[in-house]
Amino acid sequence: MxxxxxxxxxxxxxxxxxxxxxxxxxxxxxxxxxxxxxxxxxxxxxxxxxxxxxxxxxxxxxxxxxxxxxxxxxxxxxxxxxxxxxxxxxxxxxxxxxxxxxxxxxxxxxxxxxxxxxxxxxxxxxxxxxxxxxxxxxxxxxxxxxxxxxxxxxxxxxxxxxxxxxxxxxxxxxxxxDIERVIWEKFVFLASISGATSAVRQPIGVVRADPRSRALLGDLMAEVVAVGRAAGVGLDPAFADDRLTFCDSLPATMTSSMHHDLTEGHRLELAWLSGAVADLGEELGVSTPRHRTVADILAPYELGEPDSVDEPIDADTDA
CATH class of the missing domain: 3.40.50.720 (NAD(P)-binding Rossmann-like Domain)
Structure with missing residues (x-):
C-alpha cells in the first residue's frame, strides 16, 4: 500500500x-x-x-x-x-x-x-x-x-x-x-489517567495506592462516561469501574504522556483531555468538577514550564 x-x-x-x-x-x-x-x-x-x-x-x-x-x-x-x-x-x-x-x-x-x-x-x-x-x-x-x-x-x-x-x-x-464507542472508551481511560498522574505528579502505582487519589481517578473516569453517554455514545454505565479495576493490573511505574510532558516542561494536550471533558460537559449539562479542577490546576503549565516569577512573599510573615 x-x-x-x-x-x-x-x-x-x-x-x-x-x-x-x-x-x-x-x-x-x-x-x-x-x-x-x-x-x-x-x-x-x-x-x-x-x-x-x-x-x-x-x-x-x-x-x-x-x-x-x-x-x-x-x-x-x-x-x-x-x-x-x-x-x-x-x-x-x-x-x-x-x-x-x-x-x-x-x-x-x-x-x-x-x-x-x-x-x-x-x-x-x-x-x-x-x-x-x-x-x-x-x-x-x-x-x-x-x-x-x-x-x-x-x-x-x-x-x-x-x-x-x-x-x-x-x-x-x-x-x-462501532468505532465511535471504541474512541470514547479509550478516552475514558486516557483523559482520566492523564489528569490524575499529572495533578498528583506521580505514576499510576502511587495514584491507585492512596484512597483519596484513587477516588479522584475513579471520579475522573465516571465523569467522562457521563459526558459520553450524554453525547449519545453507547458506553456501559459501569465502564468507569471496569477501567479503575484495569488500572490495578498496570505496572506501578506506568504514567501518561501528559505527565511525562509536564515533568519535561513541554506543552500539554490539556485542552483536548481534561479541558475537553469539562467543556463538553458544560455544553451537555453534565457536571464535571473533577476534570475542571484538574484543568485549572494544570493551566499554568499548558504551554510548557511557566516563566519564573519573583520569590513570593510568605503570607505568615509580619509586614
Missing part, C-alpha cells in the same frame, strides 16, 4: 516503520532534527518485539510534498491538527482513507469538518512509544495495537485492505463496527 504518516514521533514512527518494514511504500512527514536523522540514517525502532531499522523510501518536510496515497495516518500532537487539516485539503484524493491516531474525541470532528467526510475513518492506537533521540523510536512494553473502522459501522474494502497490511506487518489490529 501507499501510506503517508504525518508526524514521525513515537506513535507515527513506530507504526509507520512497521508498515515500511513489511514492504509498503511509506512516506513520513517529519520536521527538524527528526527529519534530518531519518534522511541520513533511516528510522531505528527499539522494541521488546525486536529491534529493526527502516531506510525510509521517502521522508518529506511538508504535506505539500506528498504524492497520492491510499492511507494517510495523522499522528501529530493535537494542537497541530488545524494546521495539518488546512494542508490536507488539497491532498486527500477520492481514494484516500484518513485515520487519526491522535488522542481525544474531537479529532475526527475537525477532520470531517474540513475534509470530505467519507474520507475519514475512525481509529485509535494502544502503545507506549517515544522518540529517544532523533531517528530512534523506543517502544515500551509489548502492547502495540490499532483499531479502526468506518463511521456508520459499514464494512469496506479499504479497511479490510489496511487491516491485511497491518497484520502482515506484525501489528495487532482489528476493525470495529
Amino acid at each position: 501507499r501510506i503517508a504518516v504525518v508526524g514521525a514521533g513515537g506513535v507515527g514512527g513506530y507504526f509507520g516503520a512497521r508498515l515500511a518494514a513489511a514492504g509498503n511504500e511509506v512516506t513520513f512527514v517529519a520536521r527538524g532534527r527528526q527529519l534530518e536523522a531519518i534522511r541520513r540514517d533511516g528510522l531505528l525502532v527499539r522494541s521488546p518485539l525486536g529491534e529493526f531499522r527502516v531506510h525510509a523510501d521517502a521522508v518529506v518536510p511538508t504535506i505539500a510534498d506528498l504524492g497520492p496515497v491510499d492511507v494517510l495516518l495523522v499522528a501529530v500532537k493535537l494542537w497541530d491538527t488545524d494546521d495539518v487539516v488546512a494542508q490536507l485539503r488539497n491532498h486527500v484524493g477520492a481514494g484516500t482513507m484518513v485515520i487519526s491516531l491522535q488522542n481525544g474525541v474531537q479529532k475526527d470532528a475537525v477532520l470531517r469538518r474540513e475534509l470530505p467526510a467519507e474520507a475519514v475513518a475512525g481509529g485509535v492506537c494502544y502503545i507506549s512509544a517515544a522518540i529517544a533521540e532523533p531517528g530512534i523510536v523506543v517502544h515500551n512494553g509489548e502492547m502495540q495495537k490499532l483499531v479502526f473502522g468506518e463511521y456508520g459501522g459499514q464494512d469496506s474494502d479499504r479497511t479490510r485492505t489496511f487491516l491485511d497490511a497491518c497484520l502482515k506487518a506484525g501489528i495487532d489490529a482489528e476493525i470495529s463496527a
Whole structure:
C-alpha cells in the first residue's frame, strides 16, 4: 500500500516503520532534527518485539510534498491538527482513507469538518512509544495495537485492505463496527489517567495506592462516561469501574504522556483531555468538577514550564 504518516514521533514512527518494514511504500512527514536523522540514517525502532531499522523510501518536510496515497495516518500532537487539516485539503484524493491516531474525541470532528467526510475513518492506537533521540523510536512494553473502522459501522474494502497490511506487518489490529464507542472508551481511560498522574505528579502505582487519589481517578473516569453517554455514545454505565479495576493490573511505574510532558516542561494536550471533558460537559449539562479542577490546576503549565516569577512573599510573615 501507499501510506503517508504525518508526524514521525513515537506513535507515527513506530507504526509507520512497521508498515515500511513489511514492504509498503511509506512516506513520513517529519520536521527538524527528526527529519534530518531519518534522511541520513533511516528510522531505528527499539522494541521488546525486536529491534529493526527502516531506510525510509521517502521522508518529506511538508504535506505539500506528498504524492497520492491510499492511507494517510495523522499522528501529530493535537494542537497541530488545524494546521495539518488546512494542508490536507488539497491532498486527500477520492481514494484516500484518513485515520487519526491522535488522542481525544474531537479529532475526527475537525477532520470531517474540513475534509470530505467519507474520507475519514475512525481509529485509535494502544502503545507506549517515544522518540529517544532523533531517528530512534523506543517502544515500551509489548502492547502495540490499532483499531479502526468506518463511521456508520459499514464494512469496506479499504479497511479490510489496511487491516491485511497491518497484520502482515506484525501489528495487532482489528476493525470495529462501532468505532465511535471504541474512541470514547479509550478516552475514558486516557483523559482520566492523564489528569490524575499529572495533578498528583506521580505514576499510576502511587495514584491507585492512596484512597483519596484513587477516588479522584475513579471520579475522573465516571465523569467522562457521563459526558459520553450524554453525547449519545453507547458506553456501559459501569465502564468507569471496569477501567479503575484495569488500572490495578498496570505496572506501578506506568504514567501518561501528559505527565511525562509536564515533568519535561513541554506543552500539554490539556485542552483536548481534561479541558475537553469539562467543556463538553458544560455544553451537555453534565457536571464535571473533577476534570475542571484538574484543568485549572494544570493551566499554568499548558504551554510548557511557566516563566519564573519573583520569590513570593510568605503570607505568615509580619509586614
